Amino acid sequence: MNLKQLAHMLALSQTTVSRALNGYPEVNEETRRRVMDAAKRHGYRPNPSARRLATGKSGMIGYVLPTGTAVDIDPHFVEFLSGLGDYARSHELDLVLSPADADDQETTYRRIVANRQVDAVYISSPRREDSRVALVSTLGIPFLVHGRSEGFDFDYPYLDIDNEGAFHEAARLLVQLGHQRLALINGDDRETFAIHRERGVRRALAASGLTLSERHVCSVVMTEENGYRATRRLLEASDAPTAIACSSLIMALGVVRAVRDLGLTIPGDVSLIAHDDVFPWLKPENFSVPLSTTRSSIRLAGARVAERLAARISGVEEGARGEVWPVDLVVRGSVAGAPA
Amino acid sequence: MNLKQLAHMLALSQTTVSRALNGYPEVNEETRRRVMDAAKRHGYRPNPSARRLATGKSGMIGYVLPTGTAVDIDPHFVEFLSGLGDYARSHELDLVLSPADADDQETTYRRIVANRQVDAVYISSPRREDSRVALVSTLGIPFLVHGRSEGFDFDYPYLDIDNEGAFHEAARLLVQLGHQRLALINGDDRETFAIHRERGVRRALAASGLTLSERHVCSVVMTEENGYRATRRLLEASDAPTAIACSSLIMALGVVRAVRDLGLTIPGDVSLIAHDDVFPWLKPENFSVPLSTTRSSIRLAGARVAERLAARISGVEEGARGEVWPVDLVVRGSVAGAPA
DNA sequence: CGAAAAAGCCAAAGCGCTTTGGAAGACTCT
DNA sequence: AGAGTCTTCCAAAGCGCTTTGGCTTTTTCG
Incomplete structure (x- = not known):
């Protein structure tokens, strides 16, 4: 018909x-x-094909998926997707994933924009002066950045959580508990969230006249194994930290294992706070010693991104509004006063 | 132009x-x-829109994403996606995710087929007599099932791993090591893979005149917490098993934690074998005691699914070919002879 | 050499929708 | 009552591609 x-x-x-x-x-x-x-x-x-041809609108939002045999998709992605789907479902918005060579995403962005394949795109895990952000904003397609990119002289719409504030709070708590040597096991330090978190920790330490030693900040891909290795390295050094802030629950698994392997205990010998994106399948309260966390649901962020994207498509939202969500600090058993 | x-x-x-x-x-x-x-x-x-209108072909493959506030996307999905992307990237195939109410996916399938939004679809995590498989095969769109659905009187194309064989091998090894009481911590028993795994374990036990007690098989959503709970329940019972087969690495985290909480050891008191879908961020060899696994890369499966889907779209592949991949049993430190 | 077949190209008709530019009729207002 | 204004609808022109049917021209072959 x-x-x-x-x-x-x-x-x-x-x-x-x-x-x-x-x-x-x-x-x-x-x-x-x-x-x-x-x-x-x-x-x-x-018929959507006909409508598309006539209007240029597709009713879909796009995401360029960096791929490559050496490239792993962030496991957080699936939770984000859940949230996106929650919103999109009720608005008949589809999501198109365009796989691209991780080293050349520009071609793909240009293609999907030129082809009018999608009405809007979102960008995730932005880095400093992220070229995708610059590109997309010149391409003139509605977009939203999940996270933030720094170093630009123009504004753009984004949704981010207060990573700096979160890690500032976490570090401040640890300092208040008497910890003098903090370590930060962070994600890839080219990504903005990692930069912000480090900044938060440094600021908290500075407020008490402390500093974050270069040897005490690790920047690694967030796997269990890297969490383990970083922790071993940190704790086996002569100036071993007494508290660790960690950027992901998955790495925290490795931290816990390393601490145990070394015959140490949490929080007796080392306090631990990790960031929790809220996975349904791994909860901080279920760690062998319940994990203190900075918590922010990445799933809710996904839903909000979809909502704002829809608003931008329909013209309801305009301009370069940045939205920053506060992060909860949830204290559980993994923190205690610094050992004597 | x-x-x-x-x-x-x-x-x-x-x-x-x-x-x-x-x-x-x-x-x-x-x-x-x-x-x-x-x-x-x-x-x-x-212009793809124009081409679509003229030909009805979209150059995209579709996936109906079950969503809902109480629905969590399987964390394996992201790895599968990596593989899919690996192939799709080099063929300019895009993937469109259509979020649907988990309880009414049919509407969405009908929509994407009627609208000719995609050239093919794949279905994952099929259950017994999965209604999606039946639906899609009547809808007349090229498709592929990742996994298998049983109980139909017709054939369909699929890609699956030999879950039964894998768990048969795992259980057989445990039996050979003298274990008499095995337990299976399985995924949702409505899903075929879980059915097959249980079947594999039962068959191995039966071969030695043993049986799998109903109290020794747990069917739960595969989270760390559920792994923990199931293990506590199993090991605190009077007829506690001496060996556990577990359907996922994530649940195995919970198993390990439970065993430790009970003051028991692996493999001294209980042997453990888990299925490993090969995550880059959590490896069985890095468990506190290296985990024996049945291993099959879900990422490779994703790439193969994309490849076959492309073949079906272009008409190179036809008919109802089922493809079953063998699964490696990798023995590591988590298994030992049954305690005396 | 001439008929039949093949090769190479084109005009035009879709695909199914949106949107422009009217046009006819109904209403208002002085 | 006549001019002007709304209201309500329509025919037709796109959107940019593929594909049908046909028309020339060239090649083949008895």
């Missing part, structure tokens, strides 16, 4: 039927009702 | 240019070269 048939059946023109369906004003309410009714009754659904 | 312009520029008709570009035979090789060349030089890319 296409528009032509429906129009013929109603003895109306395609124009009128189309307008009635799309809520244009120049059609009699009575007529509109008739049309709406008939459309529903016959299960008429406009 | 559209076809019309390109054709005009070459003093040819749109027909000829289109045919030259799409490899149709009725065009002079010399002409084809000229066209190809000009197209490349001017960076001409056919």
Whole structure:
């Protein structure tokens, strides 16, 4: 059942039927009702391909997925996706993932924009002066950054959590508990969230006249194994920290294992606070010693990103609004006063 | 730059240019070269919306993403996606995720098929007589099932791993080591993989005249917490098992924690084998005691699914071919002879 | 050499929708 | 009552591609 048939059946023109369906004003309410009714009754659904060709709108949002045999997708992605889906589902928004060579995403961005394949895109895990952000903002397609990119002289819309504030709070707590030597096991330090977290820790330490030794900050891909290795290295050194801030729950698994392997205990010998993105399958309260965390649901962020993207597509949201969510500090058993 | 312009520029008709570009035979090789060349030089890319409208082909593969506030996306999904992306990237295949209410995916399947939004779909985590498999095969769109669905009287194309064989091998090893009481901590028992794994364990036990007690098989959502709970329950019972087969690495984290909490050891008091889908961020060899696993890369499966889907779209692959991959049993420190 | 077949190209008709530019009729207002 | 204004609808022109059917020209072959 296409528009032509429906129009013929109603003895109306395609124009009128189309307008009635799309809520244009120049059609009699009575007529509109008739049309709406008939459309529903016959299960008429406009052909999206045709609509796309005519309008250039696709009803989909895009994400360029960096891939490559040496590239691993962030496990957080799936939670983010859950949130995105929660919103998108109720708005018949689809998400198209365009896999791209991680080293050349530009080609793909240009392609999906030139082809009008999607109405908007989002960018995640931005780095300093992230080239994707610069590119997309010149391309003139609605977009939203999940996270932030620094170093630009222009503004752009984003949604981020207060990573600096979160790690500032975490470090401040540890300092208050008497810890003098803190360590930070961080993610890839090219990513903004890692920069912000380090900044937060440094600021908290500085407030008490302490500093974060270069040897006490690790920047690694966030795997269990890297958490383990970093911790071994930290704790086996002569100036071993007494407290660790860690950027992910997965790395924290490795931290805990390393501490145990060394015959030490949490929080007796070392206090630990990790960031929790809220996974359904791994919870900080279930660690062998319940883990203190800075908590922020990445899933909720996903839903919000979808919502704002939809708003930008429809023109409801404009401009370069940045939105920063506060992060909860949840104290559990993994922190204690510094050992004597 | 559209076809019309390109054709005009070459003093040819749109027909000829289109045919030259799409490899149709009725065009002079010399002409084809000229066209190809000009197209490349001017960076001409056919507008996919227009092509879609004309051909009905979209160049995308689809996946209906079950969502809902109480629905969590499987963390394995992201690895599968990596593999899918690895292949898709080099073939300019995009993936469209259509979020759907987990309890009503049919509507969404019908929509994406009716709208010709995608050229093929894949289905994952199928259950017994999975309604999606039945639906999609009547809808007449190329598809592939990742996993298997049982109980149908028709065949369909799928890619699965030998879950039964894997867990049969695992259980057989444990039995050979003298274990008499095995337990299985499994995933949701409505899913085929869980059914197959249980079958594998039972078969191995039966071969030695043993049985799998109903109290020794747990069917739970695969989270760390559920692994922990199941293990506590199992080991605190009077007929505690001496060996556990576990369906996921994430649950195995919980198993290990529970065993430790009870003051027991692996493999001294209980042997453990888990299935490993090969995550980059959590490796069995890095468990406190290296974990024996049945291993199969879900990422490779993702790539293969994309490859076969592409083959089906282009008509290279036809019929209901089922493909079953063998699974490696990797023995590490977590298994030992049964305690006396 | 001439008929039949093949090769190479084109005009035009879709694909199914949106949107422009009217046009006819109904209403208002002086 | 006539001019001007709304209201309501329509025909037709795109959007940019593929594909059908046909028309020339060249090649093949008895």
